[in-house]
Amino acid sequence: MESLTDISLKYNTDKSTAHKYTKIYEKYLSSIRNTTLNLLEIGIGGYDNSEDGGGSLKMWRDYFIKGQIIGLDIEKKILNLGERIHIFQGSQDSKKDLDNILSKFHKLDIIIDDGSHLNKHQVKSFELLFPYLNKGGYYFIEDIQSSYILNYGGDGFYLNNKKTAINYFKTLIDKINFQEIENPFFQSDYFCKNITEIHFYHNLI
Numbered sequence: 001m002e003s004l005t006d007i008s009l010k011y012n013t014d015k016s017t018a019h020k021y022t023k024i025y026e027k028y029l030s031s032i033r034n035t036t037l038n039l040l041e042i043g044i045g046g047y048d049n050s051e052d053g054g055g056s057l058k059m060w061r062d063y064f065i066k067g068q069i070i071g072l073d074i075e076k077k078i079l080n081l082g083e084r085i086h087i088f089q090g091s092q093d094s095k096k097d098l099d100n101i102l103s104k105f106h107k108l109d110i111i112i113d114d115g116s117h118l119n120k121h122q123v124k125s126f127e128l129l130f131p132y133l134n135k136g137g138y139y140f141i142e143d144i145q146s147s148y149i150l151n152y153g154g155d156g157f158y159l160n161n162k163k164t165a166i167n168y169f170k171t172l173i174d175k176i177n178f179q180e181i182e183n184p185f186f187q188s189d190y191f192c193k194n195i196t197e198i199h200f201y202h203n204l205i
Contacts, residue, residue, distance in 0.1 A: 011055040042115035044073035093124040119153035
């Protein structure tokens, strides 16, 4: 079987070239490659060209041969990528737009945020979508380098800026350890009880 990197190169995605994500993905996903699953990727590519993009959707389609592959993009996309690829138009921080997807697929096994890369969107999408991730599922956030870029709502000077996505996800480490927090006023939440691990990589969580 082709590796995820080989498939990525075939469809000319930057997940195996500029970012080197595919080898990381395979470390987590190879064991479920042949299972029936629902994968949502935010961001289809091609910018405002309605007939461009979809390279990574095709990559996931070929890798997960039993998977339903769902793509969401802010731009309208007119792409025929096969019956297992489902394309939606909408904003990644809109509960209404995300609920439109969830009403059809209910639960997700893999979520990949390769959308706007805006810090506020990365956080909002996570908060809206994580509760719909199946037990044992994976949530990936790509291009987290935007946390250090001003135009994306990041801060490359004050690295403890609580408004950046990287610092938001750092605080989730405390939630993993909520049972040991000696603060009687600390309130556990869904994230405390359902996140088992958080792994940080170069530009990827």
